Amino acid sequence: MTLAETIKRPTLHQELVDRIRNLVIEDGLKPGEKVPEKELCEAFGVSRTPLREALKVLASEGFVVLQTNRGARVAEVTRQELEDTFPVIARLEQLAGELACVHLSDTDIAGIEARHKAMVSAYKAQDRPSYFKENQAIHKALIGGAKNKILEDHHKLLAARIQRARFMVNLSDERWAAAIAEHETMMEHLQSRDGDMLGQVMKVHIENKFRAFMKGLDAQS
Amino acid sequence: MTLAETIKRPTLHQELVDRIRNLVIEDGLKPGEKVPEKELCEAFGVSRTPLREALKVLASEGFVVLQTNRGARVAEVTRQELEDTFPVIARLEQLAGELACVHLSDTDIAGIEARHKAMVSAYKAQDRPSYFKENQAIHKALIGGAKNKILEDHHKLLAARIQRARFMVNLSDERWAAAIAEHETMMEHLQSRDGDMLGQVMKVHIENKFRAFMKGLDAQS
DNA sequence: AAACATAATTATGAATTCATAATTATGTCA
DNA sequence: TGACATAATTATGAATTCATAATTATGTTT
Numbered sequence: 454m455t456l457a458e459t460i461k462r463p464t465l466h467q468e469l470v471d472r473i474r475n476l477v478i479e480d481g482l483k484p485g486e487k488v489p490e491k492e493l494c495e496a497f498g499v500s501r502t503p504l505r506e507a508l509k510v511l512a513s514e515g516f517v518v519l520q521t522n523r524g525a526r527v528a529e530v531t532r533q534e535l536e537d538t539f540p541v542i543a544r545l546e547q548l549a550g551e552l553a554c555v556h557l558s559d560t561d562i563a564g565i566e567a568r569h570k571a572m573v574s575a576y577k578a579q580d581r582p583s584y585f586k587e588n589q590a591i592h593k594a595l596i597g598g599a600k601n602k603i604l605e606d607h608h609k610l611l612a613a614r615i616q617r618a619r620f621m622v623n624l625s626d627e628r629w630a631a632a633i634a635e636h637e638t639m640m641e642h643l644q645s646r647d648g649d650m651l652g653q654v655m656k657v658h659i660e661n662k663f664r665a666f667m668k669g670l671d672a673q674s
Numbered sequence: 675m676t677l678a679e680t681i682k683r684p685t686l687h688q689e690l691v692d693r694i695r696n697l698v699i700e701d702g703l704k705p706g707e708k709v710p711e712k713e714l715c716e717a718f719g720v721s722r723t724p725l726r727e728a729l730k731v732l733a734s735e736g737f738v739v740l741q742t743n744r745g746a747r748v749a750e751v752t753r754q755e756l757e758d759t760f761p762v763i764a765r766l767e768q769l770a771g772e773l774a775c776v777h778l779s780d781t782d783i784a785g786i787e788a789r790h791k792a793m794v795s796a797y798k799a800q801d802r803p804s805y806f807k808e809n810q811a812i813h814k815a816l817i818g819g820a821k822n823k824i825l826e827d828h829h830k831l832l833a834a835r836i837q838r839a840r841f842m843v844n845l846s847d848e849r850w851a852a853a854i855a856e857h858e859t860m861m862e863h864l865q866s867r868d869g870d871m872l873g874q875v876m877k878v879h880i881e882n883k884f885r886a887f888m889k890g891l892d893a894q895s
Numbered sequence: 896a897a898a899c900a901t902a903a904t905t906a907t908g909a910a911t912t913c914a915t916a917a918t919t920a921t922g923t924c925a
Numbered sequence: 926t927g928a929c930a931t932a933a934t935t936a937t938g939a940a941t942t943c944a945t946a947a948t949t950a951t952g953t954t955t
Contacts, residue, residue, distance in 0.1 A: 899954085900954100905946105909945105912942080925926105
């Protein structure tokens with residue numbers, strides 16, 4: 454795990470939830486690893502009480518698993534969890550696409566279009582980090598564009614949980630090209646504000662991503 | 675096997691999360707009301723530490739709202755939350771319907787059919803409590819039949835959150851009749867294991883329920 | 896050495912304590 | 926009396942303490 458300097462926010466546990474969740478997502482704490490309560494207390498300069506409160510929350514979010522009298526461990530990203538999660542995310546994105554076409558302003562759409570162009574540039578330059586960044590920004594903008602807090606919250610939680618698996622397998626050239634093509638059609642439907650079609654393409658987009666991911670996983674083992 | 679009736683949960687906070695969540699759902703603690711930390715500690719015979727841990731978890735689940743230095747309040751069921759939640763539940767049920775047709779055994783389906791008959795009987799007898807009970811059991815069986823833990827968890831959480839609003843408006847005779855009709859078609863598609871159709875009907879079923887609910891809400895104010 | 900018993904140490908769940916923010920009660924003066 | 930200041934009380938967030946479960950270290954016997 455990496456270090457972090459002391460903090461100041463509304464309440465300690467709220468800050469700790471975010472910080473430790475990020476540690477898990479960013480792989481600072483690895484799946485299966487024991488969460489070092491004592492070390493984290495020292496690293497963040499807090500007592501066990503708020504830290505343990507944070508761990509309870511993270512457990513309910515699925516990032517951590519509590520074992521009675523045995524502390525907390527970082528939750529594993531199982532194959533089953535991935536298989537269960539992708540279809541749910543796909544449906545949430547479908548709904549988001551439909552709603553985004555209703556709620557986004559022309560300016561918002563122009564902004565997403567700009568992001569899309571940047572993403573295509575990153576693809577042409579074979580710049581994976583920039584591609585991921587723009588890609589995430591686009592999906593986030595579309596989810597946010599749905600103006601549905603429940604949808605957004607649940608999507609964010611699920612996306613964060615499976616994001617930990619992003620390094621388990623890497624993006625193939627074929628999948629990358631296909632993803633770009635799918636995004637092109639998404640942009641077309643967004644421009645014409647065809648919610649049903651945008652939703653449909655976003656759903657399939659995630660399903661394809663899922664299939665490619667699982668294929669990559671199987672290829673490894 | 676044993677009928678584990680005295681499942682003493684390993685840790686106090688886990689037990690408290692369920693107990694207090696139930697208090698909120700069953701309206702023992704009303705929306706907007708301050709959560710009486712002291713009283714609950716005495717009532718459950720625990721100290722503040724596990725109880726406050728439980729409140730943090732319930733806050734992340736959306737059942738309570740924490741106010742810094744001002745304790746916890748039971749979250750209100752706002753109109754916006756209902757408007758955001760129903761569409762998400764509808765999509766989750768749609769997916770559940772599709773998956774249930776794949777994963778449920780003939781025996782499982784026969785069991786649901788029995789529940790359905792009991793529900794229809796309750797309708798004919800105008801027995802609302804029995805109707806609600808059977809109705810919930812059917813939906814729960816279909817969600818569970820999807821064999822997707824992520825789907826099940828998120829659906830359960832959302833359903834619990836809006837269930838608190840069930841007494842805000844009551845089931846009209848027209849909506850009740852329509853719901854029964856929708857369930858009839860659901861059963862037909864389940865019997866023929868037509869997942870796409872079952873999913874479609876379940877989605878529309880929830881959307882109709884939503885519309886009726888909102889109409890009832892507006893009629894009151 | 897290896898296997899096992901047992902003692903020392905550490906980690907964990909939960910109660911208690913403590914400092915301070917928020918709230919309520921009391922007193923003062925117009 | 927009523928508005929306002931201030932003191933007493935209570936509630937809250939967080940640190941600390943405490944009892945015990947789990948783990949590690951040590952010793953004994955073969």
